[in-house]
Amino acid sequence: MSVDVLVRGGTVVDSAWQGPADLWIRDGVVQALLRPGDRPDGAAAARVVDASGRLVLPGGVDPHCHVGFTSGEWTSLDDYRQCTTAAVFGGTTTIVDFAIPRPGQSPIDAAHRQRAKATEGLCDAALHACVVEWDDTTADQLRSLAADGIRTVKMFTTYRGETMADEDTILATMHALRGGDGMVVIHCESNPIVEDAQHRAQTRGGVDAGHMPDTRPELAETASVAAILAIAESQGAPVYFVHQSTPEAVELVAAARRRGLAAFTESVAHHLVLDETRYSGEEPERFVCCPPLRPAATVAALGRHLFTGEISTIGSDHCCYDLAQKRAHRHDVRQMPNGLPGVETRLPVVFSRYVVDQGLPLPRFVELTAANPARTNGLYPRKGSLMPGADADVVLWDPDARWQVTAADLHMATDYTPYEGMWLTGRPTTVLVGGRVVVDDGRLVDDRPLGRHLQAGPIDLRGLGWLGPAAPAHSDAAPAHSDTATAQPGPTPAG
Numbered sequence: 001m002s003v004d005v006l007v008r009g010g011t012v013v014d015s016a017w018q019g020p021a022d023l024w025i026r027d028g029v030v031q032a033l034l035r036p037g038d039r040p041d042g043a044a045a046a047r048v049v050d051a052s053g054r055l056v057l058p059g060g061v062d063p064h065c066h067v068g069f070t071s072g073e074w075t076s077l078d079d080y081r082q083c084t085t086a087a088v089f090g091g092t093t094t095i096v097d098f099a100i101p102r103p104g105q106s107p108i109d110a111a112h113r114q115r116a117k118a119t120e121g122l123c124d125a126a127l128h129a130c131v132v133e134w135d136d137t138t139a140d141q142l143r144s145l146a147a148d149g150i151r152t153v154k155m156f157t158t159y160r161g162e163t164m165a166d167e168d169t170i171l172a173t174m175h176a177l178r179g180g181d182g183m184v185v186i187h188c189e190s191n192p193i194v195e196d197a198q199h200r201a202q203t204r205g206g207v208d209a210g211h212m213p214d215t216r217p218e219l220a221e222t223a224s225v226a227a228i229l230a231i232a233e234s235q236g237a238p239v240y241f242v243h244q245s246t247p248e249a250v251e252l253v254a255a256a257r258r259r260g261l262a263a264f265t266e267s268v269a270h271h272l273v274l275d276e277t278r279y280s281g282e283e284p285e286r287f288v289c290c291p292p293l294r295p296a297a298t299v300a301a302l303g304r305h306l307f308t309g310e311i312s313t314i315g316s317d318h319c320c321y322d323l324a325q326k327r328a329h330r331h332d333v334r335q336m337p338n339g340l341p342g343v344e345t346r347l348p349v350v351f352s353r354y355v356v357d358q359g360l361p362l363p364r365f366v367e368l369t370a371a372n373p374a375r376t377n378g379l380y381p382r383k384g385s386l387m388p389g390a391d392a393d394v395v396l397w398d399p400d401a402r403w404q405v406t407a408a409d410l411h412m413a414t415d416y417t418p419y420e421g422m423w424l425t426g427r428p429t430t431v432l433v434g435g436r437v438v439v440d441d442g443r444l445v446d447d448r449p450l451g452r453h454l455q456a457g458p459i460d461l462r463g464l465g466w467l468g469p470a471a472p473a474h475s476d477a478a479p480a481h482s483d484t485a486t487a488q489p490g491p492t493p494a495g
């Protein structure tokens with residue numbers, strides 16, 4: 001028989017509300033928010049979790065997390081167990097990973113293989129599918145994936161020869177998802193501009209890690225976002241831009257949303273907290289990620305968009321490479337593994353730099369890091385909320401804890417953190433997953449792998465602030481691509 005849990009004495013923070021309240025949990029689900037001290041009718045033997053002096057938050061939802069990700073010659077070092085262990089230590093209780101097909105593999109096969117791993121995790125996980133090339137089976141695969149609860153589809157406009165999709169493929173995928181059954185989530189950097197910048201960098205300063213910013217300029221991002229917005233608009237398809245690092249790109253998306261397109265911005269913690277001076281310091285390879293860290297003025301301007309509502313979510317873009325991997329080709333960023341470890345530090349660095357230092361309201365912090373990522377992934381309000389009926393994934397957060405980040409104290413499967421030595425205020429102390437106390441007082445007390453693969457429901461576009469289409473929706477006339485195996489020829493597969 002499961003014992004009820006009462007989380008008592010804390011300040012509950014949801015995305016729309018904060019105040020003193022107790023939480024009553026049964027069978028892994030929030031039953032009620034209670035007036036402090038009230039005893040719920042029918043809760044007999046209850047385990048009491050003392051939350052006095054703590055904020056009580058819905059567990060974080062990380063919408064952008066690469067687990068054991070293979071790109072070129074590199075594979076990031078964690079598995080589901082390691083990644084979710086680090087996640088829960090950092091207050092995140094749901095991760096959304098990517099099923100990136102290997103060459104020759106179908107999106108559906110990649111997704112089925114990756115989702116089977118979710119049960120190794122300490123917390124729940126959802127998945128983004130990925131389309132690299134369109135063929136006459138792709139539309140059916142997307143329909144079948146959506147029916148199976150995998151509704152978000154990752155695409156890349158860069159990384160030629162790896163995961164880059166051409167614009168025909170992006171348009172065809174958006175067309176297939178235009179009804180709102182799913183959504184393209186896209187990495188936007190104009191590949192021609194990136195490759196040209198890399199070529200120029202090579203003939204000037206070099207392409208070593210210290211020159212990372214020269215190789216992927218801000219213009220590559222804004223140009224690509226504008227092009228992809230136009231395609232989405234032509235199809236009336238929702239679109240979500242991952243790891244936007246420039247305020248110009250965020251503003252393009254916000255303007256499209258005002259015009260009636262369901263378009264959303266994700267930013268990631270490192271672009272909001274670190275700047276490009278890191279590339280002039282020791283070991284710039286520790287900071288090599290795409291897009292690169294930006295100048296301090298860009299970071300500050302990007303951060304202001306957290307307050308205005310123009311940024312919808314904050315992810316980590318977690319990629320667990322270690323220093324040996326980062327160092328191996330540090331003389332040439334084109335051969336380096338891109339990405340930074342961050343699933344464990346996402347919430348603490350954003351809380352400290354934005355809530356504590358700049359007064360970001362607590363409900364907005366929860367909206368950006370839990371509620372909205374749950375909405376964009378069709379998981380809300382089961383995840384990202386503490387309202388009755390939600391999964392009892394609960395974080396007790398000490399808002400005053402002062403601590404210094406060091407890789408030795410973290411749990412990610414790597415030997416470094418880009419935040420080494422940084423002083424932060426605020427951190428999770430106790431974390432419940434499905435009503436079970438998994439981390440208590442900073443120690444792992446329940447390591448049972450009870451993670452589940454989460455099936456996405458419809459994407460909550462209205463909850464994300466989309467007001468609906470401004471113009472008549474896209475007609476269903478056939479586009480210049482194939483929806484079915486028997487229709488016109490599809491776009492030429494990328495060479």
Ligand code: URP
Nearest residue numbers: 187289290317319338339
């Ligand atoms: O640098 C990054 N972001 N690496 C991971 C792959 C991607 O582009 O998200």
Ligand code: ZN
Nearest residue numbers: 187242243290
């Ligand atoms: Zn990316």
Ligand code: ZN
Nearest residue numbers: 064066317318
């Ligand atoms: Zn990524």
Ligand code: ZN
Nearest residue numbers: 175478479483
């Ligand atoms: Zn069609």
